[in-house]
Every structure is written in structure tokens, then in C-alpha cells.
Amino acid sequence: MFLAALMTVALGHASVFGQMMKAMVVHQFGGPEVLKYEDAPRPQPKEGEILVRVIAAGVNPVDTYVTAGKGGNATLPVIPGRDVAGVVEELGPGATKFKKGDAVYAYSRNGGFAEYVAVAEKDAAPKPASLTFVEAAGVPVGGGTAWRALVDTAHVAPGQTVLVQGGSGGVGGLAVQIAKARGAKVLATASTANQDLLKELGADVAIDYTKQKLEDVAKNVDVVLETVRGQIDRDYPLLKKGGCLVSIVGPADPAKVEQFGIQAPPLADVGSPLPKLTKLFDAKKLKVIVSQTFPLSEAAKALEQVGTHHTRGKIVLKVKEDDAEKR
Ligand SMILES: NC(=O)c1ccc[n+]([C@@H]2O[C@H](COP(=O)([O-])OP(=O)(O)OC[C@H]3O[C@@H](n4cnc5c(N)ncnc54)[C@H](OP(=O)(O)O)[C@@H]3O)[C@@H](O)[C@H]2O)c1
Numbered sequence: 195m196f197l198a199a200l201m202t203v204a205l206g207h208a209s210v211f212g213q214m215m216k217a218m219v220v221h222q223f224g225g226p227e228v229l230k231y232e233d234a235p236r237p238q239p240k241e242g243e244i245l246v247r248v249i250a251a252g253v254n255p256v257d258t259y260v261t262a263g264k265g266g267n268a269t270l271p272v273i274p275g276r277d278v279a280g281v282v283e284e285l286g287p288g289a290t291k292f293k294k295g296d297a298v299y300a301y302s303r304n305g306g307f308a309e310y311v312a313v314a315e316k317d318a319a320p321k322p323a324s325l326t327f328v329e330a331a332g333v334p335v336g337g338g339t340a341w342r343a344l345v346d347t348a349h350v351a352p353g354q355t356v357l358v359q360g361g362s363g364g365v366g367g368l369a370v371q372i373a374k375a376r377g378a379k380v381l382a383t384a385s386t387a388n389q390d391l392l393k394e395l396g397a398d399v400a401i402d403y404t405k406q407k408l409e410d411v412a413k414n415v416d417v418v419l420e421t422v423r424g425q426i427d428r429d430y431p432l433l434k435k436g437g438c439l440v441s442i443v444g445p446a447d448p449a450k451v452e453q454f455g456i457q458a459p460p461l462a463d464v465g466s467p468l469p470k471l472t473k474l475f476d477a478k479k480l481k482v483i484v485s486q487t488f489p490l491s492e493a494a495k496a497l498e499q500v501g502t503h504h505t506r507g508k509i510v511l512k513v514k515e516d517d518a519e520k521r
Contacts (some may be wrong), residue, residue, distance in 0.1 A: 245312050280513075296320065298319065365419075370395040374395075426441050435454075493511055
């Protein structure tokens with residue numbers, strides 16, 4: 195009881211005498227092996243929040259950083275997980291956007307690797323009817339980032355040429371499709387094994403970064419989205435004068451931005467992209483590639499794969515196995 199109360203206080207959201215749930219909890223920072231499958235206090239939704247009964251949870255590189263104590267200012271104990279799809283269980287004070295039982299997908303500020311998570315209602319949207327819960331859980335971080343980069347920041351327009359670096363990953367896979375849906379000509383990079391996926395996602399030109407020289411195939415590009423850490427130097431010479439470099443893996447070098455006469459704005463934040471993504475999914479203009487699923491209790495295996503930075507599409511945890519494949 196004492197231990198439960200202590201966890202409750204430490205995890206912030208929960209009431210001392212509240213119900214418990216299963217979750218993957220980090221008590222000491224480290225590699226995927228520090229994730230423990232255990233009972234944790236069920237969160238209470240605060241002002242403007244909804245409590246989501248999680249059916250599936252997407253896994254992202256950021257979860258490895260949170261688990262390692264290298265990002266997101268997490269304090270211990272922490273439950274990682276920023277992508278969830280599930281059903282509204284309870285409304286917090288002042289939450290008016292949803293009702294109990296609504297199917298939603300949401301961006302959670304950690305806490306998603308659990309049976310329940312409290313999220314701000316502004317970070318949630320109706321789950322696209324065309325997606326299963328597993329597929330929907332693969333969208334918020336990757337799709338939201340791709341949308342913010344290409345639409346809110348670069349304002350990709352019909353007829354432009356867009357290069358997506360890392361087009362087979364969680365962000366890149368949705369970015370390729372969003373750029374196509376905006377009417378752009380899309381070039382995308384990945385390794386040999388993922389060339390088929392780039393084509394399946396609609397890339398006009400699939401580039402194998404292990405075999406081809408980028409500058410031979412990508413010239414005078416309007417927009418480059420860089421999703422691979424440590425690789426930004428390759429992007430400057432590929433852009434036309436006035437072109438736009440959007441990096442989600444660290445800022446561009448201002449001296450090079452000036453030298454090449456390009457722009458490199460920070461990622462815009464103009465409100466949740468999820469409702470806009472829902473429309474595109476339901477119009478069948480986007481799809482989610484889920485390459486692997488694991489039960490919640492095996493989240494460590496999922497983190498190991500995501501930590502390779504060579505994930506094909508998305509990896510998703512099935513938190514409630516029975517409902518995970520339902521639309
Ligand atoms: N700033 C933000 O708001 C934000 C938001 C989301 C993500 N991120 C960051 O963005 C990065 C990507 O996230 P993600 O979820 O898309 O990762 P991911 O799912 O691991 O995808 C990475 C993709 O990059 C490809 N790749 C690896 N090396 C490459 C190279 N040298 N050239 C071209 N492609 C390469 C991989 O394909 P192959 O296996 O074929 O190599 C893989 O499909 C992570 O570092 C993440 O932390 C930042």
C-alpha cells in the first residue's frame with residue numbers, strides 16, 4: 195500500500211486510492227531492459243484532459259531517449275509512450291470535445307505504454323474510421339511531425355519537388371504520402387531493402403543511399419525534409435536558391451544556410467495536425483505501414499528495434515490484444 199501510494203505521488207496524475215493498471219515503468223534510466231511490466235496507478239484526467247483506455251501504443255525513437263534519461267525532461271519513475279489509440283474512458287474537468295466511448299488517437303506526453311493514459315483533449319482527435327487501432331497508434335508523432343514539417347513549415351505546393359531523407363521510417367513514410375497528396379514530385383531515400391516500400395508509398399524517385407550519389411539524382415529541389423540524425427550536411431547542395439530545408443534532427447548551420455541561399459526555419463507549431471490527418475486517411479490518401487507488433491509486456495523488444503534507427507514503417511504495441519485489429 196505504501197509503495198503504491200509512493201508510486202502514485204511520483205507519477206503525478208494518480209489518486210492515492212485510485213485503481214491500478216498494467217504499464218511499462220522505468221525506475222532507473224538505461225537501455226530497453228530497464229522497462230518493467232508491473233502494476234502502476236491509473237492516471238486521473240486533470241483540467242482539459244481525457245482518460246484514454248489504450249488499445250494500441252506506437253513506439254518512437256523518442257521513447258528510447260526518455261527511457262535512457264536523455265530527453266523530454268522525464269523524472270523517475272516514468273512510463274514512456276507518446277502515441278496512443280484507444281477509447282475515451284473518462285472526461286477530466288472542463289473537457290468537452292469527446293464523450294465516453296469515442297474512439298480516438300492521441301499524442302501523449304509520455305505514459306502511453308500503459309492500459310490507461312491521460313492526454314490533453316487538444317492533443318487527441320477522432321480515430322480515422324479507415325484505420326485499425328494498431329494502425330492509428332502509428333500516426334500521431336510520425337504523421338504529426340511530417341505534417342508540421344511539410345505543410346505548416348515548408349508550405350509544400352503542387353508542382354514542387356520534395357526530397358524526404360529517410361522515407362521508409364515513421365516520419366518519412368507519412369511524409370512521402372503527405373507530399374504526394376499536396377501534389378508534389380517526391381524523391382525519397384532509404385537502404386536497398388526499403389526501395390520497394392518507397393515505391394509503394396508513392397515516391398516518384400526511390401533513391402538507395404547505399405548505392406547512389408544523391409547529387410546525381412536530386413538537383414534543384416524545393417524542399418528537403420531531413421529525418422536522419424547526423425546527415426544534414428548532405429542536404430545544402432541539393433536545394434535550389436530560396437529552397438527550404440526542414441530538419442527534425444537538429445538545426446541547420448546558419449553559415450551554410452547563408453552560403454547556399456536557402457531557408458531553414460524551425461518546425462512550426464500551429465495547432466494539432468491530427469484532425470487534418472484524419473481527413474486524409476479517411477479519403478484513402480494516406481496509409482500506415484506497421485512492420486511489427488508486440489504485446490505491451492514486450493515493449494523492450496520494440497525499443498531495441500526502434501533504437502537501431504532502421505525501422506521500416508512503424509512498430510506498435512498491442513495493449514489490448516482482442517481489440518487491436520478492429521477499425
Ligand atoms: N523534432 C521532432 O519533433 C521529431 C519528431 C519525430 C521524430 N524525430 C526524430 O526524427 C528521427 C526519425 O524518426 P523516425 O520515427 O522516422 O525514425 P525511424 O522510424 O527509425 O526511421 C528512420 C528511417 O531512416 C532510414 N535511414 C537510416 N539511415 C539513413 C540514411 N543514411 N539515409 C536515408 N535514410 C536513412 C531508415 O531506413 P533504412 O533502414 O532503409 O536505412 C529508417 O526507415 C529520429 O531521430 C527521431 O528522434 C524528431
